[in-house]
Amino acid sequence: MLKDYLNWKERPEIIGENNISDGVEIAGNNVTSKYGYYGKAAAWDVGDVHMKGGAGQMNTIYSWGTLKDTGIISDLGTAVIN
DSSP states (O other): OHHHHHHHTTOHHHHSTTOHHHHHHHTTOOOOOSSEEEEEOOOEEETTEEEOOOOEEEEESSOHHHHHHTTSSOOOOOOOOO
16 A cells, blocks of 8 residues: 555656646645545547536545455446447
C-alpha cells in the first residue's frame, strides 16, 4: 500500500502541469488528492457523436491489484459488451 501511495504522488496528473487539482481550482473549487478523486464525466463530442457525460469515475491512490489483495474490492462478475 505504501508503494502505491508513493507512486500516486509521482503521477503527472497529480503533480504535473495542468494537473487535476489545477483544473478543479480553475473551476472554483478546492480539493485534496491525498486519497484520490471521484467525479462525473462532462459532456463532450467524439467525431460526429455527442456524449452526454455523467459517468462516474473514481481514481484512487491504490492500484486494482492492491484493492483486490486487501479485499476492499472483489470481482463480482463479468460484463459482456456487444
